[in-house]
Amino acid sequence: MGLNPRAGRALRTLVTSVASDAHTWNLLHLQLVIEEMGHQVVNLGACVPDATLVAECLARPPDLVVVSTVNGHGAHDGLHLIRALRDHPRLPRFPVVIGGRLGTDGIADPARTRRLLDAGFDGVFDAGADLSEFRFFVDALASRLATTGSWRG
Amino acid sequence: MSGPAPGFGATVVRAHRAGGLVVQPRMGFGDPVVMRTGLAATRAARAITAGTITVDSYTRTGDLAAARRALHSGQSLNGYPIATHDPATTRLVLTGLLGEDFPVQVRHGSACPRDIVEGMIAAGLTATEGGPVSYCLPYGRTDLACAVRNWAACAERLAELRGAGAEPHLETFGGCMMGQLCPPGLLIALSVLEGMFFVRHGLRSVSLSYAQQTNAEQDREALSVLRRLAEERLGGVDWHVVVYSYMGLFPRTRSGAEALLAEAARLAVAGGAARLVVKTTAEAYRIPTIAENVRALETAARAAATADPGPPPAETGLYEEARLLVEGVCELDDDLGRALVKAFRLGRLDVPYCLHPDNARRSASFLDGAGRLRWAATGRMPIRPEGGGTSRPLTAAGLLDGLSYLRRKYDEAAPA
Ligand code: B12
Numbered sequence: 001m002g003l004n005p006r007a008g009r010a011l012r013t014l015v016t017s018v019a020s021d022a023h024t025w026n027l028l029h030l031q032l033v034i035e036e037m038g039h040q041v042v043n044l045g046a047c048v049p050d051a052t053l054v055a056e057c058l059a060r061p062p063d064l065v066v067v068s069t070v071n072g073h074g075a076h077d078g079l080h081l082i083r084a085l086r087d088h089p090r091l092p093r094f095p096v097v098i099g100g101r102l103g104t105d106g107i108a109d110p111a112r113t114r115r116l117l118d119a120g121f122d123g124v125f126d127a128g129a130d131l132s133e134f135r136f137f138v139d140a141l142a143s144r145l146a147t148t149g150s151w152r153g
Numbered sequence: 154m155s156g157p158a159p160g161f162g163a164t165v166v167r168a169h170r171a172g173g174l175v176v177q178p179r180m181g182f183g184d185p186v187v188m189r190t191g192l193a194a195t196r197a198a199r200a201i202t203a204g205t206i207t208v209d210s211y212t213r214t215g216d217l218a219a220a221r222r223a224l225h226s227g228q229s230l231n232g233y234p235i236a237t238h239d240p241a242t243t244r245l246v247l248t249g250l251l252g253e254d255f256p257v258q259v260r261h262g263s264a265c266p267r268d269i270v271e272g273m274i275a276a277g278l279t280a281t282e283g284g285p286v287s288y289c290l291p292y293g294r295t296d297l298a299c300a301v302r303n304w305a306a307c308a309e310r311l312a313e314l315r316g317a318g319a320e321p322h323l324e325t326f327g328g329c330m331m332g333q334l335c336p337p338g339l340l341i342a343l344s345v346l347e348g349m350f351f352v353r354h355g356l357r358s359v360s361l362s363y364a365q366q367t368n369a370e371q372d373r374e375a376l377s378v379l380r381r382l383a384e385e386r387l388g389g390v391d392w393h394v395v396v397y398s399y400m401g402l403f404p405r406t407r408s409g410a411e412a413l414l415a416e417a418a419r420l421a422v423a424g425g426a427a428r429l430v431v432k433t434t435a436e437a438y439r440i441p442t443i444a445e446n447v448r449a450l451e452t453a454a455r456a457a458a459t460a461d462p463g464p465p466p467a468e469t470g471l472y473e474e475a476r477l478l479v480e481g482v483c484e485l486d487d488d489l490g491r492a493l494v495k496a497f498r499l500g501r502l503d504v505p506y507c508l509h510p511d512n513a514r515r516s517a518s519f520l521d522g523a524g525r526l527r528w529a530a531t532g533r534m535p536i537r538p539e540g541g542g543t544s545r546p547l548t549a550a551g552l553l554d555g556l557s558y559l560r561r562k563y564d565e566a567a568p569a
Pocket residue numbers: 020021022023024025026029030046066067068069070071072073097098099100101102103104105106125128129131134179181207208209210213214231232262290291292331332333400401402403435436437438439440441556
């Protein structure tokens with residue numbers, strides 16, 4: 001994409017689903033949103049096993065991983081996924097966010113969000129979250145990387 | 154309950170001939186007691202109903218260990234783990250409910266359905282849905298060639314049950330590809346091709362699906378074309394058409410959701426469908442409750458009861474388009490499974506916006522001013538977009554606009 005990022009430098013982002021989730025309209029939409037903000041996207045598509053995601057992160061370390069899942073199993077599958085990334089000895093601690101519909105109850109349960117953050121996610125955007133918070137997160141990350149070269153503030 | 158279940162297809166067709174539309178939920182719960190309560194409530198609803206056991210995502214993707222863990226830890230599943238619960242448990246779920254007047258179908262979405270099919274057969278069930286393409290491309294990353302082998306084996310396994318006195322039934326999901334933004338010509342072609350695939354692998358009773366899209370007139374034409382092609386291609390077997398209420402972004406308001414469902418029921422009646430799969434007012438948010446499902450079944454039945462078939466729809470070339478797509482596949486190989494794999498490899502079939510690695514991704518669609526779903530690009534398919542197509546680049550806003558067309562229309566019409 002020929003766009004310039006709104007803030008900071010262009011990020012290499014990975015958009016992915018969790019192992020059990022087949023939905024892809026959410027992935028395609030997020031890909032376009034991120035690209036239109038001026039960043040690069042590799043979209044891994046539906047039903048991504050944790051091992052495939054780990055292998056992709058080892059081959060091309062991303063600046064940001066965006067996990068999107070709506071089938072209602074996301075809270076559980078997300079915990080597995082983040083452990084696989086965070087426990088891996090050769091993977092740096094790049095930011096990982098998760099969003100969509102993480103349970104089958106249609107609500108953004110704060111306890112669920114807490115568990116996911118504690119397990120190592122840097123952002124949780126559950127049911128009904130609007131994209132402006134996410135855009136804010138991405139802008140902040142891009143400018144931080146441009147000024148300090150570090151993922152963390 | 155003992156012995157095989159009566160034929161799903163025969164029961165549906167009998168009810169339809171008697172003048173009714175069979176309505177069916179998309180219901181599945183992890184807990185067997187809740188599942189049974191849901192089936193009982195479906196049966197008791199004020200409507201002619203068929204029951205559904207919708208299978209959870211872990212079982213669909215073959216992760217039976219995760220399904221088992223979820224049952225032990227009490228995690229809420231998005232469906233019934235039919236390959237993990239003991240078949241004796243599933244029989245108990247069905248006892249006294251499944252019968253001549255209440256057929257039950259298993260719905261899943263798996264490209265590797267062996268465990269699911271064995272689970273349902275062990276529990277006395279003989280009807281399910283899917284297909285080599287429609288349960289592969291929209292449902293994950295399994296190779297299409299592998300899904301074709303798996304679905305051939307599944308169809309043959311089900312067909313064997315005829316020896317035991319049952320009439321197994323398979324429904325194609327091909328008319329629902331991706332839920333939304335797939336033009337009707339391709340939906341019809343895939344539904345017919347998958348129906349033919351099932352018959353070649355031994356089934357004698359099938360149903361062909363079609364999901365309500367964004368323009369009622371276009372959908373009515375689609376159903377008449379689907380029936381015409383089925384008559385041409387599925388001679389000598391028992392078949393019926395099943396309509397799905399809209400499978401895309403659903404209205405958020407209760408009255409918007411119910412109005413869209415009622416529209417689907419009228420479409421089913423006008424289009425000569427025997428069965429309708431409903432959606433609930435919870436669709437835009439979460440897994441629906443049993444009560445919400447029952448309400449949807451009754452809303453649909455009421456709308457169907459007062460629907461009038463209306464005049465025959467205008468012909469806009471949909472029959473020719475769907476036939477070209479079907480023929481374009483059949484001429485590739487005598488073996489229909491191999492022909493389907495070749496067709497996708499060559500881009501002769503190409504599903505818009507489907508990210509599966511075996512999809513060519515050269516096609517695109519758009520909604521015109523009247524909400525008709527049309528081709529913007531047809532890639533290497535043997536059809537051409539009217540007027541040469543459009544080459545607007547896909548944007549986030551443009552995509553969301555197309556996805557939200559019906560949501561907007563029905564939510565805006567809803568009383569505040
Ligand atoms: C289309 C659709 C399908 C298609 C998908 C085809 C495909 N390959 O994509 C098909 C028919 C195959 C399908 C299948 C299933 N589906 Co479905 N599907 C839908 C439907 C109707 C629309 C989804 C859509 O178009 N989304 C478009 C995108 C753009 O919007 P979105 O999904 O809402 O995502 C937005 C936000 O959530 C958010 N977001 C999402 N991810 C992220 C991530 C981040 C970081 C951020 C910031 C934001 C964010 O931003 C997105 C864009 O605005 C929804 C219901 C609805 N929403 O109306 C159900 C729905 C998502 N499906 C559902 C389910 C359960 C299933 C199945 C498991 C079957 C079943 N049991 O009913 C299977 C999936 C099997 C599997 N292995 O996972 C449920 C989920 C329930 C829940 N979470 O409580 C829903 C809500 C329907 C329902 N009410 O029951 N489905």
